[in-house]
Amino acid sequence: MSMDVKMAWRNIWRNPRRTILTISAIAFASLLLVFMLSFQFGSYETMINSSVKIHTGHLQVQSTGYQDKKSIRLVVPDPDAIGKILDQIQNVEAYTFRADAFSLVSSKKRTYGSMVIGIDPVKEEKVSTLKSLIRKGSYLVKDDADQVLIGNLLAKNLKVDIQDEITILGQGRDGSIAATVVKIKGIYSSGIDDLDRSSIHMPLKYFQDVYGMYGAVHEVVVIGKSLKKTKIIKAALSAGIKKTDPKDRLVVLDWKELMPGLLQSIELDLVSGIIFYFLLILVVAFSILNTFLMVIFERTREFGVLKAIGTTPGRLTKLLLIESISMTMIGIVAGIIAGSLITLFFQEHGIDISGASDLLSQFGISGRIYPRLSILSALIGPGAVFVITFLSALYPAFKIRSLNPVEAMTYV
Amino acid sequence: MGIVECKDIKKTYQQGKIEVHALKDVSLSIDKGGFAALAGPSGSGKTTLLNIIGGLDQPDSGSVSVAGNTFEKMTQSQLALLRLHNVGFIFQSYNLIPVLSAVENVEFVMLLQGVQATQRRERAMAILDDVGLEGKYHRRPAELSGGQQQRVAVARAIVSNPSIVLADEPTANLDSKTGNGLLEMMRKMNEEKKVTFIFSTHDKMVMDYARRLVLIRDGRIVDDKIK
DSSP, X not given: OOHHHHHHHHHXXXXXXXXXXXHHXXXXXXXXXXXXXXXXXXXXXXXXXXXXXXXXXXEEEEETTTTTSOOTTOOBSOHHHHHHHHHHOTTEEEEEEEEXXXXXXXXXXXXXXXXXXXXXXXXXXXXXXXXXXXXXXXXXXXXOOSEEEEEHHHHHHHTOOTTOEEEEXXXXXXXXXXXXXXXXXXXXXXXXXXXHHSEEEEEHHHHHHHTTOTTOBSEEEEEESSGGGHHHHHHHHHHHHHHHOTTOOEEEEXXXXXXXXXXXXXXXXXXXXXXXXXXXXXXXXHHHHHHHHHHHHHTHHHHHHHHHTTOOHHHHHHHHHHHHHHHHHXXXXXXXXXXXXXXXXXXXXXXXXTTOOHHHXXXXXXXXXXXXXXXXXXXXXXXXXXXXXXXXXXXXHHHGGGOOHHHHHTOO | OOSEEEEEEEEEEXXXXXEEEEEEEEEEEEOTTOEEEEEOSTTSSHHHHHHHHTTSSOOSEEEEEETTEEOTTOOHHHHHHHHHHHEEEEOTTOOOOTTSOHHHHHHHHHHHHTOOHHHHHHHHHHHHHHTTOTTOTTOXXXXXXXXXXXXXXXXXXXXXXXXXXXXXXXXXXXXXXXXHHHHHXXXXXXXXXXXXXXXXXXXXXXXXXXXXXXXXXXXXXEEEEEO
């Protein structure tokens, strides 16, 4: 150990109580940052995955303009051709076809507007969690025709239950009237009020017959092997479609484009988190600043002697910075270790958020959230603590440069 | 030309609204190998003069040079390096670094000079032996008596082979027996190693040991005699 480091180390422990308090403040801030950032990243992933799994998928192929204007006429005319392209792409986990039409849904007592969604029951099962959301009745099977699944809030509004009949009235792709009477086979609850209040799922084949789709769909919904693969799949899918669709009638949209609201919510949450973290780090920085101003105050005489015997101002600054960096590093390392251990524990067991906020329930998160520890979440917060505490230690470290040795040595 | 040359030094302090003329046109030359005492009552200006010679304080006017280096226009860093290589300090209250052991305190100066670690340790131990602190190398200042601490301070002051050693009231906090032993040791070093010592003191014992006695009163040299 060099003498500078040795001196710094011994100086740190001259006042053990103060040092431990300062280190504890740094460690606690680092711990909190590691856990909170991991928690935030984990909850974002859960929010994205839940939303993706409930409805949008990681990617969708749609007709250009369909995302903005849900017109029944903006279709993907040959979904099987897209399916063939997807079969060739390595990271695709599953895909399905859907068709949507806004229609009036009536029970004996009431009428509501609702989105009627045609799904392929077999393929849908691999893409979305719809099947697992069935709370009453059962899921659709391959050969079902005039049977539907209905959101629990819509069922409540219509005052219907399973096996009840409802009338659907809408407009077909060819401009004709689409009308049918269907039986409720199952009632689902996704936790997303909008979805549960205004959606009905029916078999795709039946939908195509009722709405005159002529084999067309509105969305090809794709699930990748993981969220991270979305970009690769999107590139490969876009390239594949480009070959068969030179007029750009189709477009590939990822989950960010499909759910801009989700991304905005994440960004808003992240920004408010960052403001909180910044304030937390600022408090720690003041603690470090206070410690080192006290150090200068207490050791003015000693710094005067060091200057008198030939220590250059630069070396004095270096000595004090080694002290502050050592102290900060002990706190940060302890904080990262403790924070990581706590995070790993909750990563394994989850955190109960049954009384979750409205924001989370909008994205289908209820029950437990699992923080996700990553190199980024473990290092970014403590890294910021290090930078800010280092900057706050610069002031006292530079202040001692201007000490007059004669005055300093007579300082009591 | 002496190892220390002071010419027409003036220094005024401001104490509230009162101007204190600490030094009034002081000129002094001390030869290499000298063993001189700047003596005078408290407030006479002797410590101010010592600080100016050591580059710790700057005069209002006049010039100072030590070992051929004129202080005028030197930056704080340059003065620090000049002190490091040319001036050793011994203070009234020892002023050792409390977190370093005796040998580390002595080594510290050599560390600043860039001397290699192994050589540092050897030289520091040898010099501690010279000042009579064999076997006490690893004691921290708090574990040493006042006299022993001042010996470490002497070792620290001379280990870098400075041109001059400035000692500000070195015996003031010591009993007469310990002070006597310390002075004897410094005189021996002066004679054997040809280290130049300049004391500021009002201790009669130091004045008796000094070969040159410069008497200062009210900021002026009133007597300068070589014994």
